[in-house]
Amino acid sequence: MDGSWDGAGPVDGRSEADLVRTLAKAADSAPEPVRDLLGAIERRRVRRTRRRAQSILAVAAVIAVIGGGTAVARGVFPHRGGEGPILADATATAAAETPTSSGPKPTPKPSRSGTRAPGAAIRPAAEVWPAAVSKIPAKSADGWKYRPITALSATELLLAAESSFEKAGRLEVYDTASRSRTVLAETPGPEGVKxxxxxxxxxxxxxxxWYGTTPNNGDKWADFWVVPRSGGTARQIGEVTGEQAEVQAVGVSADSVVWSVDKGGIYRMPLSGGAPExxxxxxxxxLLSWPWATDVGERDFQKSQTELVNLETMQTFEVRASDGMTAFRCGLEWCFGSGDSEDNRVVAERMDGSQRRTLPGLYAMGGRDLLARDFGLFHVSGVVGRDERGEEIEDHSVPVAALYDPATGKLAGIGKSDGKGGGGYGHGTSSSPTSIIYWDEERRTVRRCETVDAADLPRPSDAPVPTGKTRSCETAEEGGGKEFTVVNLLAIPRTE
Known part of the structure; x- marks a missing residue:
């Protein structure tokens, strides 16, 4: 996986409920999950109905239980685990198909002839905001893979260069105007820490x-590093243990590194070093983004925000979610929410409840909607009807997801469907809401099937051992890896 990927691909023969049950069975033996696991599970193209929206949240909850880690809004699990095994191969989903009769299968038919999905009218981001969309290399000059973090300006992107999976070795700045790259700092980590x-x-x-941890050791330990924004040699600020090391978000003020922990509460340590406070x-x-904090953590998938606090002045601003809204989240001016379990449509409004609007065809992502500058990121409905078996029919010409700018009311599609129900996108991994969305247009979904012994397929430990042969299919992504298409939110004008 490259980046915090929210992708999609068809899952053959299994529902999200099946996945939840399987994950729950594996909970006792599962190793520490890595940052992108939920994004990988969402690689199946999320169908934009209430049923599937609820299933995604159920999967998220199960994963949080399995790992005992922190589920976060902008990349799921913050603790990168590196090379070790994870619960499932995030780039492929296997499913068994029970042989059926050789009779003809029903032909999919839309419920209404000529119906188009609501998302079909959404224009691509490159058309809506041409100055904000650019191509960048997916790898550094020496072949290390890039993981976008956030934008520094309208043309400068902060990237992590990784020598192996999630093993960042340096930070680089890529300038989309000059198409040049500069090393900001090496990120070697402390000596002697395995x-x-x-x-x-x-x-x-x-x-x-930034901060670092030893996620596979089971230690409650973390350290913090700093480098001038202009670049230079990174310097370790200090180390923490215990509850203070359960870092959920990190930021920086003029003179301190600041961070919040899983259970709530915010700490700081002078950039010059010293004891945490x-x-x-x-x-x-x-912590949301220094100096702002909220009363919802990143495990609070269905909890609505009630306040926004300025940590410099300790002034508190009340947030009131409209009736029926869940997972209500606010930036500095705008808020996004969705309906209860019976209505997952997106609503946008100002913090005072004014200028409320419903966004047809868009669906919430379970608390991961808010980006930098109060942009919203949402799933798009591609459903145009049902076939004779009651299965949903999707229009794969719609974008994978959509960006919404509440300041101007503009909506733009991101990602590129491969025409088979697959496609994906990534979002920057910064602790604060990111200003980068990106995708690889050359990635495609492929499906391979083979006949295997049913007993060799994964199954819950208490399930009976099946006999005979069955057809096992794997849906995976392949191709790409050369360049990303990037939307830089800092390059988008905020006027009509």
Whole structure:
């Protein structure tokens, strides 16, 4: 996987409920999950109905139980685990097909002739915001894979260069105007610490900070690093253990690294080094983007935000979700929410409840909607009807997802469907809401099948051993890996 990928591909013969049950059975023996696992599970193109929206949230909840890690809004699990085995191969989903009769299968027919999906009218981001869309290489000059983090300006992108899966070795800046790249800093990690992985980074006015952990060791330990925004040699600020090391988000002020922890509460440590200090009055708060914090954590998939706090002044702004709204999240001006379990449509409104609007054809992503500058990121409905078996029929010409700018009301499609129900996109891995969305237009979904012994297929430990032969199919992504198409939110004008 490259980046925090939210992709899609058909799953043959299994529903999300089956996946949830299988994951639950594996909970006791599953190793620490890596950052992109939920994004990988969402690689199946999420059908835009209430049933499938609820299933995605159920899968997210099960994964959180399995890993005991932190589920986060912008990349799922923040603790990168590196080379070790994970619960499932994130780039492929296998399913068994029971042989059926040789009779003719029903021919899919739309419920209404000529019906188009609501998302079919969404124009691509390159047409809506041409100055904000560009191509960048997917690999560094020495072949390391890039993982986009966030944008530094309208033309500069901050990237992590990884020598192996999730093993970042340096930070680079790519300029989309000059098509040049510059090394910002090496990210070697502390000497003598085994199993170390750089985690989320964040950008301040003068500095870039990040933290690292040893996620596969079971230790409650983390350290923090800083480098000038102009580049240079990275310097370790300090180390923490215990609850203080259960880092959920990180940021930087003029003189301190700041972070929030899983259970709520915000700490800081001087950039010059020193003892960590808990910021008073932050019980239950989670860092959004310095100096702002909220009362919802990134495991709170269905909890609505009720306040936004300025940590410099400790001024609190009340947030009131409209009746029936769940997973209500606010940036600095705009909020997004979705209906209850019976209605997953997206609603946008200002923090004071004014300028409310419903966004037809868009569906919430379970608390991962809010990006930098209060942009929203949503799934798009591609359903045009049902076939004779009651299965949904999708229009694969619709975009994989959509970006919404509440300041201008503009909507743009992102990602590219491969015409087979597959397609995907990534979002930057910064701790603060990211300003980068990207995808690989050359990736495609492929499906391969073979006849195997039914007893060789994975199954719950308490399930009976099947006999005979069965058809096993694997849906995976292949191709691509040369360049990304990137949408830089900092390059989008905020006027009509």
């Amino acid at each position: 199993g170390y992985f750089m985690q989320s980074a964040d950008v301040g006015a003068e500095h870039v900070v 808990r910021i008073g009055g932050t019980d239950g708060l989670h």
